[in-house]
Amino acid sequence: MDWMAWTWPTAIFFLVIASLLITFTVLAIKFPETPRKGVLQIETTRGDRLFITLLGSAFINLAWLGLTGWPQPWALVLCLIYAAAVFRWV
Structure with a gap:
């Protein structure tokens, strides 16, 4: 390493x-799979939703570091909730 x-x-x-x-x-x-339309009214595949999740999680973690003084594992919990929402509704 x-x-x-x-x-x-x-x-x-x-x-x-x-x-x-x-x-x-x-x-x-x-x-x-076939693309599906979610709440954003754009067609997405599993890969698209994974990309949206990873990108959004990066922004969540950056905002968490810059705006709060709380421990980072709580940001990861928020990212998991965000990921579940993206895969369910986007």
Whole structure:
């Protein structure tokens, strides 16, 4: 881990992102999907909703760091709620 000055949390973060991408690729191959319209009235696929979730979660975490003094795990709880909402209604 010293060759890039990575920390274990950083490595875990990238492993989770890589595993999500692999999982969604396997799901797309095994269970082809048709785009659906949600509350935003745009057609999205599972991959689109994953991208929206990751992007929104990044903004949630940045806002959390800049605006609150609370521990970061609470931001992750908020991100999970956001992810559930995106996959359900977007």
